[in-house]
Amino acid sequence: MSLLPSCPEICKNLTEYQEHSLPIRKRFGIWIHLMMCHGCNALRKALLALPSLSKRVMEAPAEAPTEAKDAFALAMTKIKGCQKPDHQAPPK
């Protein structure tokens, strides 16, 4: 194994790198690679932007008819309801 990881290895481990859950030696290799590789650094920046982008997508637009805002709010309520575990153990 070389000291510096390859681009596919960076892609595979980038989430764990961002979460600081990798061993220090592996983190250091990824950090060096990111300093030198424009493509992997662009991917890292894209991953960093995902939370704020998804938050903006999930907000109702400021300028919309009241009916559309109400429908959007209802849809979001249903979506959030779907995120709850709906599989309960059957009664014994």
Ligand SMILES: [Zn+2]
């Ligand atoms: Zn790379």
